[in-house]
Amino acid sequence: MTSSSPQIDLIPLRAVLASGQPTTLDLVVKITPPAPTVEVQRPPLNLGLVIDRSGSMTGAKIDYARQAACYAVEQLLPTDRVSVTIFDDRIETIVPSTPALQKTPILQAIQQVSARGSTALHGAWIEGGMQVGQQLQPAWLNRVILLSDGLANVGETNPDVIAADVHGLSKRGISTTTMGVGNDYNEDMLEAMARSGDGNFYHIESPQQLPSIFQTELFGLMGTIGHQVSLGIEPQSDVAVVDVFNDLDRNQYGRLQLPNLIVGMPILIALRLKVPALTESTEFCRFRLAWNDPNQAGRQVLRVSLRLPIVPGTQLEEFPLNPIVQEQIALLLAARAKAEAVRQLDLGNFAEASKSLQCAQQAVAAAPASALTQTEMQRLQDLDKDITNGEIARSRKNAVYQRYSSERSRPV
Amino acid sequence: MQLLQQFAQIQSQWTLEEFVEVVNELLPQFLPLPEGETRILEAVNPRLVRHYTTQGLLDKPQRSGREVRYGYRHLLQLLLLRRLLMEGYGSGAIERLSLSQSNAELEALLQGGVQLKAETANPALAFLQQIQQRQQNLDAAAPSPPLAQTDPRIPPSAAAPAAATPPSAAPAAPQTVPNKSQRWLRVEVLPGLELHIREDFVYPSSPYEQQNLQQLIADQLSILTPNRRRSS
Numbered sequence: 001m002t003s004s005s006p007q008i009d010l011i012p013l014r015a016v017l018a019s020g021q022p023t024t025l026d027l028v029v030k031i032t033p034p035a036p037t038v039e040v041q042r043p044p045l046n047l048g049l050v051i052d053r054s055g056s057m058t059g060a061k062i063d064y065a066r067q068a069a070c071y072a073v074e075q076l077l078p079t080d081r082v083s084v085t086i087f088d089d090r091i092e093t094i095v096p097s098t099p100a101l102q103k104t105p106i107l108q109a110i111q112q113v114s115a116r117g118s119t120a121l122h123g124a125w126i127e128g129g130m131q132v133g134q135q136l137q138p139a140w141l142n143r144v145i146l147l148s149d150g151l152a153n154v155g156e157t158n159p160d161v162i163a164a165d166v167h168g169l170s171k172r173g174i175s176t177t178t179m180g181v182g183n184d185y186n187e188d189m190l191e192a193m194a195r196s197g198d199g200n201f202y203h204i205e206s207p208q209q210l211p212s213i214f215q216t217e218l219f220g221l222m223g224t225i226g227h228q229v230s231l232g233i234e235p236q237s238d239v240a241v242v243d244v245f246n247d248l249d250r251n252q253y254g255r256l257q258l259p260n261l262i263v264g265m266p267i268l269i270a271l272r273l274k275v276p277a278l279t280e281s282t283e284f285c286r287f288r289l290a291w292n293d294p295n296q297a298g299r300q301v302l303r304v305s306l307r308l309p310i311v312p313g314t315q316l317e318e319f320p321l322n323p324i325v326q327e328q329i330a331l332l333l334a335a336r337a338k339a340e341a342v343r344q345l346d347l348g349n350f351a352e353a354s355k356s357l358q359c360a361q362q363a364v365a366a367a368p369a370s371a372l373t374q375t376e377m378q379r380l381q382d383l384d385k386d387i388t389n390g391e392i393a394r395s396r397k398n399a400v401y402q403r404y405s406s407e408r409s410r411p412v
Numbered sequence: 413m414q415l416l417q418q419f420a421q422i423q424s425q426w427t428l429e430e431f432v433e434v435v436n437e438l439l440p441q442f443l444p445l446p447e448g449e450t451r452i453l454e455a456v457n458p459r460l461v462r463h464y465t466t467q468g469l470l471d472k473p474q475r476s477g478r479e480v481r482y483g484y485r486h487l488l489q490l491l492l493l494r495r496l497l498m499e500g501y502g503s504g505a506i507e508r509l510s511l512s513q514s515n516a517e518l519e520a521l522l523q524g525g526v527q528l529k530a531e532t533a534n535p536a537l538a539f540l541q542q543i544q545q546r547q548q549n550l551d552a553a554a555p556s557p558p559l560a561q562t563d564p565r566i567p568p569s570a571a572a573p574a575a576a577t578p579p580s581a582a583p584a585a586p587q588t589v590p591n592k593s594q595r596w597l598r599v600e601v602l603p604g605l606e607l608h609i610r611e612d613f614v615y616p617s618s619p620y621e622q623q624n625l626q627q628l629i630a631d632q633l634s635i636l637t638p639n640r641r642r643s644s
Contacts, residue, residue: 129540
């Protein structure tokens, strides 16, 4: 594994500041995890698969869940470990944590899972965590992957308590990813679990997507070179941060909590600074990226600072606006519109929710056309259409998932 | 059985080479038994001991003039270290464990107690166990249907009457709060002798622990059934 650092690019909307004028400056901080220069030797995985087999999983869902779990096991190296826990109202570990050496018995155990009963989600997550925890190695990628289609209705069901537990475990070295299947699970809870668990949240509309989602998760995990990632924004002298368009959680030091650093997946953070009138070029904002590298002791820190040339105000128009910044801000504003739409849906104000989505469409349309903005337009229209057609649960889940992914620069 | 205590009493001071020899002789008893295939035991050597010391996994040796000396505590630390490494624990967890525990605690960890060891060695597991305990306390407050047969005659916490416990053989006291819905397995060993095993009981993995457990059972039996023994 190479230990080269991620790269941080600071991309301002305009590459210069006008002399003697206060400026509102939009900016994208692009964090690119290093591409492996030599053959990637990834840290071993220590996985706990936790799969809902409650009655509602009957049929295609449990079929695809089995396939997805088998797929995951097939991808593992003999040095990896895996356990499989299934749950309804009872929790059963059908494969206790074992090296992925002899895969046939593991695959056979998974093939025999059928659906029944209700949903003891929290207890099952604990059991999955225990399986991973018994083999805890700081240099490994230790993760619980929880797949559910239902509402937790047995054991602990309070989302705040569950998210706090998941957070506590992530601080102790085991992260949690959640996958919600269909239209009946609690997307707020599964998203909160993934957020506080330093893992990922996936909304899976149709069970056919399951194997490919597992692939995304597993490849992401294999390409993970940094976790517990944070970004500190430190404006200098009279500069102020007006807005950070990615609505991410902050840690105890007020730094943004970023998703994992994964090879091939840059993270784009957009922000708006208020820069006072300057007459000479100076460092006006610093950034501090920090992360944990499974292969290195201690926290890794990288610092960069922003300085722009100053030109006379009359020349300002000669410098073009950067389309990446425009695009990113439009996408993140659309994410905010989705959050607002969800809030309105919860209040029963369907018309307001639609309005919020339509405003976002206009904002996205105003940005330079690109593949991403085109897709975003389509998504906003689909969400709105679902609301009009009374498919509220579906619209809400997609809105939550899309917002979550946009904020973290992850594809949907 | 009295293996460790002998060393504790004579207060040995070994040179590095002697220390390595003692450790290699004792190790097989304290390591988990191999499953299936025979495992080639990796011997400890002086370089490894020095490496562990610089890693902070062992206390620094005592100095006597220009020589270094290793004692009983180093012995306990190294035996436990090798064992936990073999069981797949990370050195981070082991460091805190092997440096911070008293000799008595290290002895207890070597003598038996998978659960005990797991709790102290592993922050993630300890955290999950706390959560589990919290949930069990909540469940106990609310009436819930028993999931499995429970044996009313044996309270789960009463593993062994205190009086019968020899000081060298502290059993692996289960640390979780007894849960009324825990499952017990009954096994008839001989006509007239049954074992009751709670589902979360873990049979120790090293010969030393297994011997201790067998001794403990033998002691219990001889105390509980003296009359019949005499009459037969």
